[in-house]
Amino acid sequence: MDTKLTNAADLAAMMLERFGPRSVLTEPTDTLRYRRDWHGDVEGSAVAVLRPGDTEEASAMVRFCAEHGLAVVPQGGNTGLVLGALPTSARGHVVVSTERMNRIRGIDAADFSAVVEAGCVLAAIKDAAEAEDLFFPLSLGAEGSAQIGGNISTNAGGINVLRYGMTREMILGLEVVLADGTVWNGLSTLRKNNSGLDLKQLFIGAEGTLGLITAAAIRLVPKPSHVETAFLALADRNDVMALYALARRECCDLLSAFELVPPEGMTLAKEADPSLALPQIADAPAYALIDVAATGSLDLKPLVERFFELAMERGYVIDGVLAASQSQAADLWQIRDGMNEGQAKRGVHLRTDLSVPPSKVAAFIEEGMREMALRLPDCLPVAYGHVGDGNIHFNVLPPAGLPREERDAKLASAKKVLNAIVDRYQGGISAEHGIGRLKRDDFAARRSPVQQEILTGIKALLDPADLFNPGCQIASPRDGADVTVF
CATH class of the missing domain: 3.30.70.2190 (Alpha-Beta Plaits)
Known part of the structure; x- marks a missing residue:
């Protein structure tokens, strides 16, 4: 590690000189949209925003960050809802946005597969598949801006899980930049391959904590007529x-x-x-x-x-x-x-992403509604979602005009009540959005010692310096303290 350059401004200037103005953004006005969550509720901080144009440049950028002790916060379309792609340190975090890596490398209609770069917008992939009379079944409300790399990193769900499964079921292979800048090319389109551990599964749903996804081989299906x-x-x-x-x-x-x-x-x-x-x-x-x-x-x-x-x-x-x-x-x-x-x-509100056994969906909603009416009668509960897979978004909207402290206290209380109900139903606190930073403490409270040991062991093996997205999913001393969430 280069210990001579510790000043964030010096590091930003060095990155700008090395990679150029198209690939490096440092001005606060230019970096704002990368430092703010999708709904604009929370704003973070970063040394700079890096925008690699290809895998080789992404590798060089990750290697630079590793050499100079900068943490890498991977970011796709920044449409996540749990602050998983939010930089939180003006002194130690660098956003690496894949938005310029947006090429469709190829579609093989006979093989029902495609290879796409991580920055491809989901809607663009769907349009390209449709042009070949094929269909990529991942479907989200944010598909006009969500990028496939982020979808993979969060194992996104959407409306078609019932028939086609989560994103995980649609991924055949990955290309990933590892913590030392090495590129793992696992872009196989094989459907059946039992040659050892299925390494791609480590990075699907990891929310950018183990590596930077740069491309993916995806499974396509016949277009519904x-x-x-x-x-x-x-x-x-x-x-x-x-x-x-x-x-x-x-x-x-x-x-x-x-x-x-x-x-x-x-x-x-x-x-x-x-x-x-x-x-x-x-x-x-x-x-x-x-x-x-x-x-x-x-x-x-x-x-x-x-x-x-x-x-x-x-x-x-x-x-x-x-x-x-x-x-x-x-x-x-x-x-x-x-x-x-x-x-x-309507403003800041509680967004949940809860999961219960499908047979318990109706009972869960009824109990949640009763608890909200009893404990927070002035708030509006809105329960909806993907019934077939047990994923209910039970959101709570506070009255308009409340002081921030009172509003946040109500939302924290609502979250506590709903999580307790989920626990009684042996459900999960994140069905499809991920953990990010928003649900990190709730996730920690529900991890068994064995699960904790496995997760930290994998992180230590693949990312011993905690380079990738520190503070996402698991607390880290490298996470910044520049943002607070209820």
């Missing part, structure tokens, strides 16, 4: 699991998405986009948004209509809308996506 979208009004919120079970049986493996939408969701989506066309549907305690998709000559409409009829006969559903066009289907899905934006417009 038919999609039917339904928006159904439930007679009772507790009927959601019975309706889901019926959908799984009647629609088989063609069921791609099954989302629970609360009535508040339509209000929030309309606040986000006043021009949004809401469906003409009966008022209900909850709604289900469903996608059924298929390829080939299969006629889906009779299948979905039969499911709808059975749901009505059994009393699970009181009303419903079947999308008559792609634009109407897009409007229905915009309700689900717009809820997040609507919540963000």
